[in-house]
Amino acid sequence: MPPRWLELTVAIRDEVERSFAAEALVDAGARGVEEIPEGLRTYFPEPPDPEPFVSLLRASLAALRGGEEPAVSWRWQLHEDWETLWRQGLGPRRVGTRIVVQPSWTEYTARAGDVVLTIDPGIAFGTAEHATTRLALELLESRVEPGQTVADVGTGTGILAIAAVRLGARRAVGFDTDPYAWAVTRENASRNGVGHRVDVVEGPMPEGSPEFDGLVANIEWVRLRPLVPTLARRVRVGGWMVLSGVLQEQRDEARHTLGDLALEAVMEVAEEEWWAVALVAAGD
Ligand SMILES: C[S@@+](CC[C@H](N)C(=O)[O-])C[C@H]1O[C@@H](n2cnc3c(N)ncnc32)[C@H](O)[C@@H]1O
Numbered sequence: 001m002p003p004r005w006l007e008l009t010v011a012i013r014d015e016v017e018r019s020f021a022a023e024a025l026v027d028a029g030a031r032g033v034e035e036i037p038e039g040l041r042t043y044f045p046e047p048p049d050p051e052p053f054v055s056l057l058r059a060s061l062a063a064l065r066g067g068e069e070p071a072v073s074w075r076w077q078l079h080e081d082w083e084t085l086w087r088q089g090l091g092p093r094r095v096g097t098r099i100v101v102q103p104s105w106t107e108y109t110a111r112a113g114d115v116v117l118t119i120d121p122g123i124a125f126g127t128a129e130h131a132t133t134r135l136a137l138e139l140l141e142s143r144v145e146p147g148q149t150v151a152d153v154g155t156g157t158g159i160l161a162i163a164a165v166r167l168g169a170r171r172a173v174g175f176d177t178d179p180y181a182w183a184v185t186r187e188n189a190s191r192n193g194v195g196h197r198v199d200v201v202e203g204p205m206p207e208g209s210p211e212f213d214g215l216v217a218n219i220e221w222v223r224l225r226p227l228v229p230t231l232a233r234r235v236r237v238g239g240w241m242v243l244s245g246v247l248q249e250q251r252d253e254a255r256h257t258l259g260d261l262a263l264e265a266v267m268e269v270a271e272e273e274w275w276a277v278a279l280v281a282a283g284d
Contacts (some may be wrong), residue, residue: 004076005031005043006050010061011071012039015273019247020064023220028057031180032121039070043077050074090121093128096138099163101128104191115166118191121157122184128159135269135276136160136218136244142267143240143278144169148213151175153205153231158185158198160216165194169214175201211236218244218276225257232261235281240266244276251275 008030012018022033022040030042047053054074062069092108094100102108104120121127128134140160144150146168152161155174158181164172174185182200189198207230215235217224224245235241241263246254248270254277258265263279270276 004046004078006046006074007077008042008074010040017065019273021061024060024064090127090129095128095134096141099137099141117159117162119157119159119188131271131274132218132244133159135271135274136216136242137163138269139242139267139276139278140164140216143214143242151212151215153217154219155185156181158188161198162189162192162194165197171197173199173201175205177204209234214240216242221246221250221254229261232263237281239281241279246275248273248275
């Protein structure tokens, strides 16, 4: 873990502009982008030289808003303080009908039929605090069938891969390009007693990867769109895909792109400004 973090606050009130800014910050290496009343707050591992780093971020945020620079401020945050603050805000959360996501340091008494996922986010993305994760979990609950193999592209904390196995999949493979995600996913899989059924691939999903019965990906649409043709080829005919990370205003474009790939939408869900879809691979 880095000993200290660069905490960045960006003043943006418009919801859509916020989403684009959050994507740009994640692209630049931000962890845990949080919405606050005045805009966004996020953390970066300590850069070698903070002032030019922040100037560059300011310029890329301005480029998203036709050149208008948002107010950006920064300060150092010690790792210990960051972790304590982050943990205080999280609690057990029910998603869909059966799934309960429980941060590892909280208590939860399960009801009959609950599928409890115990997740420690570390500095990877993926608790049930973000609507895109909740939407993906909700769709997974309706798609996973016993004995299936499932790919989770952009696994983060491993939450969706672990959920797939806990919902009955025989095996799940989590792919991620972020080294922080690899260890966190392995730890979370063991914590949930499914370490032997969740594999981690350290990198993107390769073209030559085997076919899966189902595939889930929660990655912001601008990054996901170019990957979709490759991902779709890794799903067997009749298998399913769950895609999340699409803004409601990108929905029509997403529907169009997916329709061209012989993927038939079978369920759509939305929450806050986000939209997600379950599809079936129809074949040629
Ligand atoms: C929005 S997070 C989703 C995390 C988790 N699956 C969830 O639903 O909460 C997206 C993750 O995708 C990873 N990612 C981005 N582009 C990727 C790619 N081309 N291949 C694999 N992982 C990628 C990021 O590192 C990040 O961990």
